[in-house]
Amino acid sequence: xxxxxxxxxxxxxxxxxxxxxxxxxxxxxxxxxxxxxxxxxxxxxxxxxxxxxxxxxxxxxxxxxxxxxxxxxxxxxxxxxxxxxxxxxxxxxxxxxxxxxxxxxxxxxxxxxxxxxxxxxxxxxxxxxxxxxxxxxxxxxxxxxxxxxxxxxxxxxxxxxxxxxxxxxxxxxxxxxxxxxxxxxxxxxxxxxxxxxxxxxxxxxxxxxxxxxxxxxxxxxxxxxxxxxxxxxxxxxxxxxxxxxxxxxxxxxxxxxxxxxxxxxxxxxxxxxxxxxxxxxxxxxxxxxxxxxxxxxxxxxxxxxxxxxxxxxxxxxxxxxxxxxxxxxxxxxxxxxxxxxxxxxxxxxxxxxxxxxxxxxxxxxxxxxxxxxxxxxxxxxxxxxxxxxxxxxxxxxxxxxxxxxxxxxxxxxxxxxxxxxxxxxxxxxxxxxxxxxxxxxxxxxxxxxxxxxxxxxxxxxxxxxxxxxxxxxxxxxxxxxxxxxxxxxxxxxxxxxxxxxxxxxxxxxxxxxxxxxxxxxxxxxxxxxxxxxxxxxxxxxxxxxxxxxxxxxxxxxxxxxxxxxxxxxxxxxxxxxxxxxxxxxxxxxxxxxxxxxxxxxxxxxxxxxxxxxxxxxxxxxxxxxxxxxxxxxxxxxxxxxxxxxxxxxxxxxxxxxxxxxxxxxxxxxxxxxxxxxxxxxxxxxxxxxxxxxxxxxxxxxxxxxxxxxxxxxxxxxxxxxxxxxxxxxxxxxxxxxxxxxxxxxxxx
Amino acid sequence: xxxxxxxxxxxxxxxxxxxxxxxxxxxxxxxxxxxxxxxxxxxxxxxxxxxxxxxxxxxxxxxxxxxxxxxxxxxxxxxxxxxxxxxxxxxxxxxxxxxxxxxxxxxxxxxxxxxxxxxxxxxxxxxxxxxxxxxxxxxxxxxxxxxxxxxxxxxxxxxxxxxxxxxxxxxxxxxxxxxxxxxxxxxxxxxxxxxxxxxxxxxxxxxxxxxxxxxxxxxxxxxxxxxxxxxxxxxxxxxxx
Numbered sequence: 001x002x003x004x005x006x007x008x009x010x011x012x013x014x015x016x017x018x019x020x021x022x023x024x025x026x027x028x029x030x031x032x033x034x035x036x037x038x039x040x041x042x043x044x045x046x047x048x049x050x051x052x053x054x055x056x057x058x059x060x061x062x063x064x065x066x067x068x069x070x071x072x073x074x075x076x077x078x079x080x081x082x083x084x085x086x087x088x089x090x091x092x093x094x095x096x097x098x099x100x101x102x103x104x105x106x107x108x109x110x111x112x113x114x115x116x117x118x119x120x121x122x123x124x125x126x127x128x129x130x131x132x133x134x135x136x137x138x139x140x141x142x143x144x145x146x147x148x149x150x151x152x153x154x155x156x157x158x159x160x161x162x163x164x165x166x167x168x169x170x171x172x173x174x175x176x177x178x179x180x181x182x183x184x185x186x187x188x189x190x191x192x193x194x195x196x197x198x199x200x201x202x203x204x205x206x207x208x209x210x211x212x213x214x215x216x217x218x219x220x221x222x223x224x225x226x227x228x229x230x231x232x233x234x235x236x237x238x239x240x241x242x243x244x245x246x247x248x249x250x251x252x253x254x255x256x257x258x259x260x261x262x263x264x265x266x267x268x269x270x271x272x273x274x275x276x277x278x279x280x281x282x283x284x285x286x287x288x289x290x291x292x293x294x295x296x297x298x299x300x301x302x303x304x305x306x307x308x309x310x311x312x313x314x315x316x317x318x319x320x321x322x323x324x325x326x327x328x329x330x331x332x333x334x335x336x337x338x339x340x341x342x343x344x345x346x347x348x349x350x351x352x353x354x355x356x357x358x359x360x361x362x363x364x365x366x367x368x369x370x371x372x373x374x375x376x377x378x379x380x381x382x383x384x385x386x387x388x389x390x391x392x393x394x395x396x397x398x399x400x401x402x403x404x405x406x407x408x409x410x411x412x413x414x415x416x417x418x419x420x421x422x423x424x425x426x427x428x429x430x431x432x433x434x435x436x437x438x439x440x441x442x443x444x445x446x447x448x449x450x451x452x453x454x455x456x457x458x459x460x461x462x463x464x465x466x467x468x469x470x471x472x473x474x475x476x477x478x479x480x481x482x483x484x485x486x487x488x489x490x491x492x493x494x495x496x497x498x499x500x501x502x503x504x505x506x507x508x509x510x511x512x513x514x515x516x517x518x519x520x521x522x523x524x525x526x527x528x529x530x531x532x533x534x535x536x537x538x539x540x541x542x543x544x545x546x547x548x549x550x551x552x553x554x555x556x557x558x559x560x561x562x563x564x565x566x567x568x569x570x571x572x573x574x575x576x577x578x579x580x581x582x583x584x585x586x587x588x589x590x591x592x593x594x595x596x597x598x599x600x601x602x603x604x605x606x607x608x609x610x611x612x613x614x615x616x617x618x619x620x621x622x623x624x625x626x627x628x629x630x631x632x633x634x635x636x637x638x639x640x641x642x643x644x645x646x647x648x649x650x651x652x653x654x655x656x657x658x659x660x661x662x663x664x665x666x667x668x669x670x671x672x673x674x675x676x677x678x679x680x681x682x683x684x685x686x687x688x689x690x691x692x693x694x695x696x697x698x699x700x701x702x703x704x705x706x707x708x709x710x711x712x713x714x715x716x717x718x719x720x721x722x723x724x725x726x727x728x729x730x731x732x733x734x735x736x737x738x739x740x741x742x743x744x745x746x747x748x
Numbered sequence: 749x750x751x752x753x754x755x756x757x758x759x760x761x762x763x764x765x766x767x768x769x770x771x772x773x774x775x776x777x778x779x780x781x782x783x784x785x786x787x788x789x790x791x792x793x794x795x796x797x798x799x800x801x802x803x804x805x806x807x808x809x810x811x812x813x814x815x816x817x818x819x820x821x822x823x824x825x826x827x828x829x830x831x832x833x834x835x836x837x838x839x840x841x842x843x844x845x846x847x848x849x850x851x852x853x854x855x856x857x858x859x860x861x862x863x864x865x866x867x868x869x870x871x872x873x874x875x876x877x878x879x880x881x882x883x884x885x886x887x888x889x890x891x892x893x894x895x896x897x898x899x900x901x902x903x904x905x906x907x908x909x910x911x912x913x914x915x916x917x918x919x920x921x922x923x924x925x926x927x928x929x930x931x932x933x934x935x936x937x938x939x940x941x942x943x944x945x946x947x948x949x950x951x952x953x954x955x956x957x958x959x960x961x962x963x964x965x966x967x968x969x970x971x972x973x974x975x976x977x978x979x980x981x982x983x984x985x986x987x988x989x
Binding site: 156159249250253342430431438441454567 | 760761764766767770771801802804805806807860861863864890956963964
């Protein structure tokens with residue numbers, strides 16, 4: 001075996017294995033599995049497959065505690081490239097969210113672009129046509145030029161890729177906190193539709209069936225991208241720039257059309273996109289799943305550079321490629337489809353018995369490994385790490401954070417809130433995304449985006465959500481809140497929450513405090529998902545989001561899928577008509593821990609996360625859906641960052657009626673401090689409005705369902721926002737501040 | 749009345765082809781079929797739609813490669829024979845590249861892609877593509893482009909304006925053609941123009957995205973309805989003669 005190694009390849013030693021990011025124990029296991037020293041190519045294969053990014057070795061044991069079953073789930077979490085959810089009418093939704101944080105930290109434009117490309121491929125490799133993209137972004141504060149640079153280029157990267165690819169970017173979220181300065185988070189989500197029974201699987205089967213590579217030629221870009229994603233950001237990260245892949249949305253568009261057409265021929269046995277760890281990951285996972293092996297001839301792989309070794313070809317993360325197993329005798333039928341779209345489709349190997357993947361180069365064996373030994377759920381290592389409650393928690397929860405006076409001027413602090421980039425309109429960002437292509441986007445304004453499904457009366461309601469400050473202050477409750485708020489968001493559009501995908505962004509799992517955050521947050525997500533009956537269909541874990549000595553806030557982003565059975569029943573967030581009565585559903589306790597208001601007033605992220613009672617939240621959401629279904633309300637808008645005051649302002653600004661304002665009474669606050677009532681971020685609150693004739697019914701139904709419903713005023717067309725005798729500002733002023741906030745912070 | 753047959757070109761990278769198809773067939777109840785760019789003949793179509801998207805990725809100048817696709821020869825023949833052609837967004841860019849329309853579309857003044865609703869004023873209500881509109885009517889139609897800044901030399905501009913070939917202009921919701929209403933820096937706020945024969949329209953806004961009332965805006969229907977009506981008129985004349 002060793003005799004077949006090319007003379008230019010390094011000698012494999014224990015030191016080289018450690019350099020590849022493997023541990024001593026992992027290297028020992030490789031020696032045991034193979035019964036010999038691995039070749040250089042094999043070392044590369046094991047190192048990427050056992051990297052955190054591909055193996056989930058430090059997360060899978062914890063992830064398995066999440067609820068992952070439900071009557072709508074057609075494919076369980078982790079079984080295929082994305083979750084698959086039954087939405088009736090013979091249709092299913094494939095959806096998933098994934099991180100591209102590290103590439104975006106060093107090369108924001110390409111990092112973000114290929115993040116979009118990668119997640120789109122995960123969807124169409126299942127035979128589903130992507131119909132919407134979302135993204136969840138975190139950057140440092142915008143007074144920092146690095147943060148501005150990263151934001152501008154990440155947004156351009158997402159836009160250029162998604163716009164050209166022709167899938168609308170319909171929603172998402174953006175937050176700014178200093179902890180993300182060097183390690184931004186770029187999470188991309190894709191949602192696709194497929195007819196049940198027409199899905200494709202990521203499996204190899206049928207001895208003798210050819211293995212085809214289709215799409216772009218293979219280059220040296222992205223080698224060890226998966227390994228790079230599995231270490232912290234440091235000063236050396238800049239030298240990792242070549243680990244970042246380069247995106248080509250045009251080729252991806254061709255690949256999309258060709259792939260869907262090829263799957264429809266019925267001759268595609270299995271197909272998997274090449275993302276992290278490229279040809280290695282796709283061939284090993286497909287083989288392991290089918291309990292077969294493959295002979296692969298890397299010299300057949302179309303390359304875009306000369307002199308590429310087996311090691312490089314196996315590890316390349318060049319984008320816009322797919323691996324197919326095709327029914328023998330129908331190679332030409334499949335090839336013809338790809339050629340119609342000017343894409344090469346090349347046979348590079350064959351399925352064989354025995355479970356080993358053998359890699360040949362010029363007739364020489366370069367690697368010969370049991371596929372099962374490499375994959376998650378097979379021989380990949382599984383670790384449960386040590387945990388320790390973080391020491392910072394005591395400090396941040398010290399109740400002295402409440403010791404600051406009421407504001408002298410409620411109006412000016414309100415304008416400060418509306419101008420804060422965390423709260424202000426993200427128009428500057430989303431106008432750079434094509435949100436309308438394919439003419440399915442019913443609404444992007446509000447708590448969640450609504451996308452109709454042509455040929456049915458249905459629509460999907462989609463959002464991403466995570467307030468990482470809450471998770472930092474209380475990981476378990478913060479995890480619960482992320483799910484609860486995402487569910488509340490889709491509920492406010494009239495949709496039933498049906499399933500989630502998650503992207504868990506954390507620091508170094510070998511740090512016991514980070515691992516404690518991780519375990520707690522996942523536990524919280526699990527509890528909330530059980531409460532709302534929204535199983536986890538899959539997602540992604542991104543560890544090592546650190547720079548210097550500090551980790552980012554624990555950021556478990558939830559991607560929520562909601563279903564509207566009848567799109568005509570969609571609810572809007574903006575007020576609809578002057579004279580309508582405004583109500584607040586839920587109990588406003590004035591929780592200000594972790595709020596943007598607290599940060600503005602004290603400069604601190606402190607306190608405990610807002611309270612959350614899952615059964616109360618569930619009742620609130622069911623009431624809201626019932627009010628919508630019975631056509632008793634005109635608008636519904638979730639209360640989140642900036643509190644009730646900001647929610648009321650947004651409902652005015654999002655109204656289709658000019659000069660919409662509100663007039664409320666002065667007896668709003670009860671025993672709660674006025675600023676905490678107005679600007680606190682109490683959970684389980686929804687601002688609704690109802691026509692005067694329906695107001696009594698709204699109150700009555702709320703009482704019956706045991707959910708407090710506070711009357712807080714009326715919608716006007718006077719162009720003034722007057723709340724509780726504390727705030728009195730012209731709607732037009734609010735609009736200017738809210739619309740300009742982000743652009744001003746960017747210096748535009 | 750017979751259905752009008754729309755032929756919608758598909759280049760590699762077209763991504764508004766399905767939107768145009770859906771608008772004319774499902775919303776406006778006409779016939780529509782896709783025409784693959786490698787075909788040499790349009791076949792039996794009444795109208796050619798060159799849809800939006802990123803033909804060939806638009807890595808070179810937008811539309812610069814698409815104009816060499818085999819189908820474009822037949823499109824030029826069809827247009828020269830008076831057949832109606834409508835180029836939307838990337839389609840407008842392709843029409844200028846192939847020489848059916850004058851001028852060029854450059855990078856937006858902001859240097860950013862922009863997707864939003866804009867307002868355009870109908871400058872020529874008598875044209876084949878606007879006969880269903882009132883003179884000076886303001887339509888709300890979305891744009892979605894990175895390179896939509898219309899430019900032309902002074903002589904061309906003078907002719908376009910003088911001959912009434914500027915058919916749509918970016919305006920405020922109230923109908924004022926002021927700089928604030930111009931989303932990309934186009935000369936004279938130009939959003940759409942006609943060829944000399946009045947049978948070829950290029951425009952940056954996407955009327956096909958503003959057809960289905962479910963999406964909250966059906967102003968774009970007027971462009972297609974004008975065209976469809978123009979066939980009804982032809983038919984009537986034909987039947988009378």
